[in-house]
Amino acid sequence: MNKKNKMASIQLALTRVLVYAIILFLCFLCLFFFVMLIVNASRTNNQLQRGFTLIPGGHFFYNMKNAFADASIQIPSGMMNSFIVAASSALLTTYFSALTAYGLYVYDFKLKKLAYTFIIAVMMIPTQVSAVGFVQLVYKYGMNNKLWVLIVPSIAAPAVFYYMHQYLKATLPLDIVEASRIDGASEFGTFNRIVLPIMKPAMAVQMIFSFVAAWNNYFLPALLLTKAGKKTVPIMIAQLRSADYSKFDMGKVYMFILLAILPVIVVYMFLSKSIIKGVTSGSVKG
Amino acid sequence: MKNKKPKGKSVSYAKWGYIFIIPFFVVYVLFTLYPQFLTVYNSFFENYRDGLTQVGPRFVGLDNYKALLTPTSSGSIDIIKYFGNTIVMWIMGSVPQFVFALLLAVFFTNTRLNIKGQRIMKTVIYMPNLIMASAFSMLFYTLFSNVGPIKPLLMQMGIIDKTFDFFFITISVRSLVALLNFLMWFGNTTILLMAGIQSIDESLFESARIDGASSTRVFFNITMPLLKPIFVYTLITSMIGGLQMFDVPSVLTNAKGTPDRTVMTVIMYLNNYLGGSNNYGMAGAISVLLFIVTGILSVIVFKTIDRDKG
Amino acid sequence: MAEVRLQDIVKIYPQIEKDKHSKKKHNLEVTEKGVVAVQQFNMDIKDKEFIVLVGPSGCGKSTTLRMIAGLEEITEGELYIDGELMNAVAPKDRDIAMVFQSYALYPHMTVFDNMAYSLKIKHMPKEEIRKKVEEAAEILDITKYLDRKPKALSGGQRQRVAIGRAIVRNPKVLLMDEPLSNLDAKLRNQMRAELLKLQNRIQTTIVYVTHDQVEAMTLGDRIVVMKDGYIQQIGTPQEVFNHPANTFVAGFIGTPQMNFFEGELVRNGEEYSVHYKNYVVRLSESKAKRLAEKHVESQSVTFGVRPDQMHIGEEGIDAEVEVSEMMGTSSHLHAKLDGKDVIVIVPTNGEESTDITRIKLSFSGKMVHVFSKEDGRNLEI
Numbered sequence: 001m002n003k004k005n006k007m008a009s010i011q012l013a014l015t016r017v018l019v020y021a022i023i024l025f026l027c028f029l030c031l032f033f034f035v036m037l038i039v040n041a042s043r044t045n046n047q048l049q050r051g052f053t054l055i056p057g058g059h060f061f062y063n064m065k066n067a068f069a070d071a072s073i074q075i076p077s078g079m080m081n082s083f084i085v086a087a088s089s090a091l092l093t094t095y096f097s098a099l100t101a102y103g104l105y106v107y108d109f110k111l112k113k114l115a116y117t118f119i120i121a122v123m124m125i126p127t128q129v130s131a132v133g134f135v136q137l138v139y140k141y142g143m144n145n146k147l148w149v150l151i152v153p154s155i156a157a158p159a160v161f162y163y164m165h166q167y168l169k170a171t172l173p174l175d176i177v178e179a180s181r182i183d184g185a186s187e188f189g190t191f192n193r194i195v196l197p198i199m200k201p202a203m204a205v206q207m208i209f210s211f212v213a214a215w216n217n218y219f220l221p222a223l224l225l226t227k228a229g230k231k232t233v234p235i236m237i238a239q240l241r242s243a244d245y246s247k248f249d250m251g252k253v254y255m256f257i258l259l260a261i262l263p264v265i266v267v268y269m270f271l272s273k274s275i276i277k278g279v280t281s282g283s284v285k286g
Numbered sequence: 287m288k289n290k291k292p293k294g295k296s297v298s299y300a301k302w303g304y305i306f307i308i309p310f311f312v313v314y315v316l317f318t319l320y321p322q323f324l325t326v327y328n329s330f331f332e333n334y335r336d337g338l339t340q341v342g343p344r345f346v347g348l349d350n351y352k353a354l355l356t357p358t359s360s361g362s363i364d365i366i367k368y369f370g371n372t373i374v375m376w377i378m379g380s381v382p383q384f385v386f387a388l389l390l391a392v393f394f395t396n397t398r399l400n401i402k403g404q405r406i407m408k409t410v411i412y413m414p415n416l417i418m419a420s421a422f423s424m425l426f427y428t429l430f431s432n433v434g435p436i437k438p439l440l441m442q443m444g445i446i447d448k449t450f451d452f453f454f455i456t457i458s459v460r461s462l463v464a465l466l467n468f469l470m471w472f473g474n475t476t477i478l479l480m481a482g483i484q485s486i487d488e489s490l491f492e493s494a495r496i497d498g499a500s501s502t503r504v505f506f507n508i509t510m511p512l513l514k515p516i517f518v519y520t521l522i523t524s525m526i527g528g529l530q531m532f533d534v535p536s537v538l539t540n541a542k543g544t545p546d547r548t549v550m551t552v553i554m555y556l557n558n559y560l561g562g563s564n565n566y567g568m569a570g571a572i573s574v575l576l577f578i579v580t581g582i583l584s585v586i587v588f589k590t591i592d593r594d595k596g
Numbered sequence: 597m598a599e600v601r602l603q604d605i606v607k608i609y610p611q612i613e614k615d616k617h618s619k620k621k622h623n624l625e626v627t628e629k630g631v632v633a634v635q636q637f638n639m640d641i642k643d644k645e646f647i648v649l650v651g652p653s654g655c656g657k658s659t660t661l662r663m664i665a666g667l668e669e670i671t672e673g674e675l676y677i678d679g680e681l682m683n684a685v686a687p688k689d690r691d692i693a694m695v696f697q698s699y700a701l702y703p704h705m706t707v708f709d710n711m712a713y714s715l716k717i718k719h720m721p722k723e724e725i726r727k728k729v730e731e732a733a734e735i736l737d738i739t740k741y742l743d744r745k746p747k748a749l750s751g752g753q754r755q756r757v758a759i760g761r762a763i764v765r766n767p768k769v770l771l772m773d774e775p776l777s778n779l780d781a782k783l784r785n786q787m788r789a790e791l792l793k794l795q796n797r798i799q800t801t802i803v804y805v806t807h808d809q810v811e812a813m814t815l816g817d818r819i820v821v822m823k824d825g826y827i828q829q830i831g832t833p834q835e836v837f838n839h840p841a842n843t844f845v846a847g848f849i850g851t852p853q854m855n856f857f858e859g860e861l862v863r864n865g866e867e868y869s870v871h872y873k874n875y876v877v878r879l880s881e882s883k884a885k886r887l888a889e890k891h892v893e894s895q896s897v898t899f900g901v902r903p904d905q906m907h908i909g910e911e912g913i914d915a916e917v918e919v920s921e922m923m924g925t926s927s928h929l930h931a932k933l934d935g936k937d938v939i940v941i942v943p944t945n946g947e948e949s950t951d952i953t954r955i956k957l958s959f960s961g962k963m964v965h966v967f968s969k970e971d972g973r974n975l976e977i
Contacts, residue, residue, distance in 0.1 A: 012398070012399075015399065016399060019393050019399055019401065020401070022386075022389065022390075022393075023390060023393065023401070023407055026386060026390070026411060026472070027407055027410045027411060029469060030410050030411055030413060030414055030469060030473070031410060033422075033425060033426070033429065033469075034413075036429060036435070037425055040428075040435070048435070049433075051435055051438040051439070052435035052436070052438060052439040053435075096309055096310055096313075097310075099306050099307075099309065099310070100306065100307045100309075100310040102306060103302070103303050103304075103305070103306025103307040104303070104306075104307060106299075106303075107299050107300060107302055107303030107306070108299075108300060108303070109300035109301075109303040109304060110300070111304075112303060115307055115311070119310075122314075122318075122319075124526065124580065124581075124583075124584035124587065125322070125577065125580065125581075125584075126526070126529070126530050126576065126577070126580055128530060128532075128553055128556060128573060128576065129322055129325060129573045129574075129576065129577045129580075130317075130318045130319075130321040130322040130325060131321070131325075131556075131560070131573070132321070132324070132325040132328060132556075132560060132566055132569045132570045132573050133320065133321030133322060133323065133324025133325040133327075133328065133570075134317065134318075134321035134324075135560055135564075135566075136321075136324060136328065136564075136566050137320075137321060137324065139564070152313060152317065153313060153317035153318065155309055155310060155313040156310045156311070156313040156314035156317065156318060158314075161310070173698055173700065175696040175697070175698045175699075175700035176700045176701075176702060176703075178665075178667050178687075178694070178696070178700065179694065179696060179700035179701075179702075179761075180702070180713075181666075181667065181686070181687045181688060182665060182666075182667075182687045182688070182692065182693060182694045182714075183688070183693075183713050183714035183717060183761070183765075184688035184714050184717040184718060185688065185713075185717055186688075187299070187302045187305075187306075189717065191306075193713075194702055197702075197704040197705075198702075198703060198704055200704070212416050215418065216416075216417075216418040216419060216420070218418075218419070218420045218532070218533045218536075218537075219532055219533070219553070219557070222557075222561070223557070223560060223561055233418070233421075234418055234420040234421070234533075237418070237420045237421050237424050237537065238420055238424075238536070238537050238541075240424060241424055241427060241537050241540050242540050242541075250428070250433070253428055254425075254428065257421050257424050257425050257428070260418050260420075260421040261417050261418050261421050261422070264416050264417065264418070265413070265416075265417075268409075268413060268416055272409045272412075272413075273405070275412075275416075276408055276409065276412055276477060279412070279474060279477045279478065280477055280478060280480075280481035298669050
């Protein structure tokens with residue numbers, strides 16, 4: 001009897017070792033490149049020529065100063081533009097998705113079912129399909145190099161709408177809406193004072209995801225923003241790639257990359273718990 | 287008897303439904319639906335810029351599609367080749383992505399293994415998903431390029447020699463694209479599959495174990511069949527996302543798809559027509575083809591979700 | 597001072613829409629316009645009256661309440677509050693308040709803010725709001741919870757907050773939709789008594805919806821019994837209990853349910869009797885008089901006797917006891933009578949239960965309700 005128990009616990013221990021090894025290896029892979037990025041961003045060009053090391057070089061702020069002062073890659077302006085686009089998109093997309101979701105959840109009207117089905121049906125269409133026509137329109141009306149053409153479309157985000165709709169279905173009893181009506185609130189009053197506060201968790205999660213998506217977006221901004229002072233960070237990163245490499249201060253290059261991803265990493269460090277929770281709640285539920 | 291504040295005939299709230307959804311639909315129609323229509327419309331026209339001269343727009347019927355599907359001098363059809371590239375790289379990344387995600391999801395949810403530090407582990411593996419793809423790719427380029435630190439490291443270890451160049455060999459560039467996609471997505475998939483496993487009634491696992499099933503048996507007889515709808519959903523959305531692969535290969539190869547356009551994806555191809563010559567006709571035709579392929583995949587998604595519900 | 601007048605009110609749901617509010621398949625009439633949830637509802641509710649709408653689920657009672665509230669469109673007919681037509685007036689302008697079955701408290705607000713919400717919307721001065729909320733909280737004994745969020749309250753406390761939110765504005769009409777149904781039995785009894793006290797105190801018109809006939813009997817000044825969208829009877833609890841308009845009301849009001857028998861009504865001049873097989877009971881004079889006034893002739897009828905009006909004795913209808921439920925001061929005997937279940941309440945007198953299985957059942961002619969066999973209506977009314 002004793003032997004059987006012992007065998008089983010040895011087997012479990014071995015399995016555990018193997019499992020932890022796999023998990024830790026993957027965690028290592030995820031972190032390794034970022035550690036290298038941070039290390040290299042702290043080394044001078046000369047230090048970098050000497051090859052691989054994981055010991056920081058102590059020139060982090062030197063590189064940062066250089067990066068901010070660079071004339072061809074205007075990273076401060078890029079970060080500002082990216083921030084304007086990402087923050088405005090995040091606000092618009094969450095507010096209007098919640099508004100639309102509420103409209104389709106609470107009210108009964110003739111076109112309700114049609115409207116809902118329509119949004120769900122177009123949810124899967126890749127953004128690139130509208131890109132050709134969109135680019136053509138933007139250039140036709142001379143709206144290229146205007147940040148708002150990237151912001152306004154975020155009012156209509158089918159996937160965010162779907163998430164909000166699911167959330168409303170799960171958390172907002174119609175009674176509460178009716179109670180507010182009887183308490184004398186107008187329809188917009190009910191939405192802003194009762195519904196939005198109830199949706200706060202969903203709004204926060206979607207705001208983060210939309211911000212990140214807009215911050216990281218490369219394809220469309222690259223086609224529309226061509227003027228130096230209007231470019232966003234991803235465009236500058238790609239620009240970096242196409243520049244003549246040998247002439248570059250590599251420490252600065254690593255710093256550019258770090259600056260591009262840093263805002264998102266910082267947000268993630270503080271909100272990782274709710275972000276990870278948000279990943280699952282947006283997907284299909286049986 | 288006087289009627290107090292006569293507003294219409296009734297207290298119907300229907301109009302508010304319209305008011306609330308109108309901004310969404312106006313913006314959608316103007317900024318997405320109409321452009322989509324224009325995309326399709328353009329695909330039947332010759333419309334591009336050649337240097338400083340504007341060619342078209344001129345109606346050409348299906349000529350753009352014919353041009354797309356005509357073999358080049360080397361005998362291959364570009365668009366097919368690029369679809370092929372995209373799919374190959376998607377598979378190279380998604381096979382390990384799903385294998386490891388499934389493994390991790392099972393590990394994390396297994397009460398017997400009782401993995402400690404799950405929260406921090408999940409935080410770490412999900413992080414790459416939020417990283418700017420273009421910046422991540424740029425990082426890979428600097429690290430793996432001839433002047434980067436990885437090459438000397440591998441040379442020291444005797445794995446490669448001095449002539450080796452990561453960006454000169456199809457398989458190695460494709461592998462880097464796949465590795466990036468894998469790193470960026472396996473954490474996301476793990477979390478989705480975990481949620482799927484957690485939604486399975488715990489007592490099913492318990493009763494299977496008491497019935498004498500081994501962990502492997504439990505996985506194949508209980509976990510997989512019940513996880514299937516979510517698994518298929520994740521797989522197909524991943525495939526739809528994979529078809530739109532752009533940032534990673536584009537930045538990694540400086541939009542050239544080198545070597546020999548073996549890393550060129552469909553969207554990179556589209557981008558070339560759109561960015562350089564404003565060739566709305568050809569770009570439109572590529573979009574329509576992409577739309578059709580995605581549409582077919584979407585239908586499959588909805589079929590699986592429906593079956594899940596039914 | 598608020599009278600409510602419902603005049604020929606009809607509610608029809610277009611059939612295509614799958615309704616969110618408890619509309620499953622019922623025996624509702626379906627016209628070309630849709631499903632008729634409420635049929636020709638006519639009633640005058642007096643000032644300060646406590647009206648209870650009662651009926652099984654899907655009978656249209658909640659829909660009626662929601663039409664008074666303005667949450668539901670009135671398809672046909674007219675609704676007046678204090679003589680003013682209200683059909684098109686939004687709920688916020690009707691000066692009504694409502695207590696929901698789910699309480700519908702705003703989860704992100706404290707109890708105080710929940711109660712103050714409607715007053716804030718009216719832009720009432722802050723001091724006045726505080727005074728009013730505290731007053732209402734005092735009445736309901738929830739003063740010490742004012743800073744809590746609903747999540748931190750028990751079911752009974754939430755219930756009080758919901759009522760508090762409604763009374764804080766001194767509405768003309770207070771509407772209550774099954775407010776007690778989410779409480780456990782003990783709390784429900786307690787709240788029932790408190791609701792009566794509350795009504796005395798706040799002196800307002802109350803329309804109350806419930807499916808529980810005990811609540812209806814104990815709370816209502818008048819009861820409206822509904823079924824399948826139709827009003828079955830309107831009356832005081834005594835009227836409804838003693839003179840049920842039809843077999844449905846007779847069976848719905850009173851527990852255990854009234855026993856029904858298929859028998860014959862025989863008229864002999866001014867005298868009436870009911871016959872069940874060999875058993876004959878002569879109806880009381882007052883009953884006979886009312887039947888005679890209605891010119892009721894001999895016919896096959898359904899007659900009903902409440903379980904506590906059935907007696908066990910030497911003579912009567914043969915029945916066989918299947919189960920005896922000891923309820924304390926009395927026992928409920930479940931007997932089989934020609935294949936039908938009959939319930940009889942007998943006092944226990946402190947004795948151990950007897951093992952009688954065969955009994956003879958009798959009842960007095962004063963306590964028999966006679967209903968038409970065709971449509972179930974009470975022949976006396």
